[in-house]
Amino acid sequence: AQSVTQLDSHVSVSEGTPVLLRCNYSSSYSPSLFWYVQHPNKGLQLLLKYTSAATLVKGINGFEAEFKKSETSFHLTKPSAHMSDAAEYFCVVNRGGYQKVTFGTGTKLQVIP
C-alpha cells in the first residue's frame, strides 16, 4: 500500500521569501515521487520527479525537492517566491505496476506582495 500526506493545506509567504511545502509518504517499496502544480482553472503541470537517482531533485521555475528516506519526506522548496508561484501544489507517490498513482490533498500557496 502507499499513501501521501501534505502537511499544510494552505501556506502563505511574502514575495521574495523562501517557500517550503511539506510532503510525507508511505510505501512498502521504493516509490517514485512527484510534485505537480495547478494554476487556477488549469490542468496539472509536472514540477519535478524523484525516481531513485539523486536525492536532491531540481525542477522547473527554481523549485527543488529532497528525498529523505529516513524521514519518509519529499518536501518542496524554492529560495525566493514569485507572485506567479501562487497556485495549488500536489505531492504524488507511485510504486508502479498495479498500484494506482496516489495524490496528496494539495497545498494552496499564497504569495503576498
Add this chain to the structure above:
Amino acid sequence: KAGVTQTPRYLIKTRGQQVTLSCSPISGHRSVSWYQQTPGQGLQFLFEYFSETQRNKGNFPGRFSGRQFSNSRSEMNVSTLELGDSALYLCASRPGTGGFYEQYFGPGTRLTVT
C-alpha cells in the same frame, strides 16, 4: 508532440442525463487515467486504462464508466447525472504504468449539472 487533449472543454447538462467525455493522449502513450476535481473533495482518482484494459478503479459508483480504444484514446461516461457530479474532469496520459513515468495532464472538461 501535441499534448493531451480533452473534449469538450465545457459542458452543461441537466440532472438525469448522461454525458461522454473524450481524451486523446500524447502520441505513444498507452496509459490514460481520469480524475474528478471538486472544491470540496479535491482531486479524486476515477480509473486508469492501459492497452484497452482497466487496471485500477477509484471509489465511484457504477454510473461512472470508461473505456479505451486501440489507438489509446479514452472516453468516460457518466449516466444519470446528479448535481454532485459537477466538477472538473481531468485526463492524464503516460507512456506505461511503471512508477517512474510521470503523468501529462490535459486542460480538463468543466461539467456543470443543473
